[in-house]
Amino acid sequence: MPFLKLGLCNPVVQAIEELGYTTPTPIQKQAIPIIISGKDLIASAQTGTGKTAAFVLPLLTLFNKER
Numbered sequence: 508m509p510f511l512k513l514g515l516c517n518p519v520v521q522a523i524e525e526l527g528y529t530t531p532t533p534i535q536k537q538a539i540p541i542i543i544s545g546k547d548l549i550a551s552a553q554t555g556t557g558k559t560a561a562f563v564l565p566l567l568t569l570f571n572k573e574r
Contacts, residue, residue, distance in 0.1 A: 513539040516568040532557040
């Protein structure tokens with residue numbers, strides 16, 4: 508599943524792809540749609556699995572939509 512199908516906005520997806528990422532990690536696939544929908548989320552995963560991006564990328568999308 509590509510990042511765009513998770514509900515991220517085009518500028519965020521473009522930035523991700525420019526950095527060389529093409530496929531979200533399992534934690535990102537699960538967390539991003541929940542955060543974009545405005546629901547609360549508690550998640551855990553091992554170090555290096557993309558938790559920070561799973562939290563920040565949907566926030567960037569939400570900030571972009573508010574502009």
